[in-house]
Amino acid sequence: MATRVLAAVLGIAFLLVAAVLVVDRPVDVGQVDLSSPTTSGSRVAGATPDPTAASGPTANPDPTATPGPTAEPSPPRRLATARQGPAPTPSTAPTAVRDVPVHDARLADQAPPTVHVPDRLRLPALDLDLPVVAVGVDDDGQMEVPEDVGDAGWYRHGPTPGDPGNAVIAGHVDSRVQGLGAFHRLVDLQVGDRVEVTSDDGTTTWVVAGRRLVDKAALDPSALFRRSGQPRLVLVTCGGDFDGSVRSYRSNVVVVAHPV
């Protein structure tokens, strides 16, 4: 009799533990809205007349830029006008029907925009303070993630934190060689937790708006790596079930933070 009660208690205890384990680990919290309600991240070439879509490369002409290989051009000559006889009276010539902005096109006068690369990521709620390195795209077309599982990688082709769109920072959850990565605790971030990103021009502060486990097959890269719209900080690692046959997690943990 005593043993039966013991077995029953044991069984119930296991069930309770299971329930607690499942309930205590909410997969998704808060709001994770990768796409922007105002502007989509889709490409804009060609069809639309949006001048920001394909503007001439004149955004920040550097006044200190050295002149091109050729000397500063002399004042342009004016072709003889089509009319015969003495100099024309300008007042009779038509005016352009629309105002077309014109820019200097000389390559030598173009200054590439200054990029402030993030170098530190702080997650006070997790007591984490990580180096950030700039990463790009690997040979398979996937985002590079820093080799060192203690580093975070900022996607350098996308926005910097605070610029329009999603600034994406990824880190390893684990590695076969190095063990657990710093980002394995990303799943513990809660709505309202603060995040700080530092670069050489200062620190941006963010607050977690949501966390979600996204099936990799359902991940929309164009939304994750959005280039326009509201500034967001997006932290990414892997999580969920592990598929040992391909040595890969089936999901991504995605944390979205809004600027404070």
Next chain:
Amino acid sequence: MRTTPFTLIAAAAAGLLLVAPAASAQSGIATVTVVHGIPDTVLDVWLDGALLLDDFEPSSLTEPLSVPAGDHQIAMTAPDADDDSDPVGSLDVSLAADSNVSLVAQLTEVGDIELVDFTNDVSALPGGTARVSVRHVASVGAADILADGEPLVEGLEGGEEAVAEVPAGDHDIVVNAAGTDDELLALPGTSLAEGTNTLVFAVGSPASGTFEALVQTITGLQDAPAAVPAGNAGLVDDGRPVTLIVGLVALAAMMLVARRRLDAGTR
């Protein structure tokens, strides 16, 4: 700016409004950028008989313009011309809907003024890559284009282009006289940003010291990375605890059943 009678503005505007819809047999919009590659020469540019660009300065370009798809006539005149009846160069161009076109005022190899059109490749680029289109629109013979020391194209003639897709970043572009090491133009460390098509127009004339590069940049062509692979060890496998729990619960249940049977047997 000149003062112009209102009637002339109205007439010009009406001209564009009348001509544009009539010319566009197909619906849709094309994106057109006008590039001025004729050194030392101010031009007026006309679209379908209406003045589009007044006193267009050399070595400059327009912002992208939306133009109804269809057949159009572009003309260049001396500045302050009354109309485009006596152009120094003109071009009949058929613009496809959704196309992206650059119209270039250029010098031919023998120094004549000419308008040419290039269709810009605005197809998507894989994440991390950039496209560069080098265009020969200068008063010079055939040229070899080198990118980072490697030949990109040899014997590029006036009005032709060489297109390449490269990793985004800084690249060295060199223009040599065809078949020689005679360097006409060197563009070291040219920044080719990810997701852009950088159009490099080699314009002017080496003989007159006006040979230079003009650039137009088309942005927003990038595809995002396909995925974020950020773990390969399975140390935080969500599936593992679940399996463990299911296993333990099953074990407990079996123990319970076995104990009951045992109890029943001994009773």
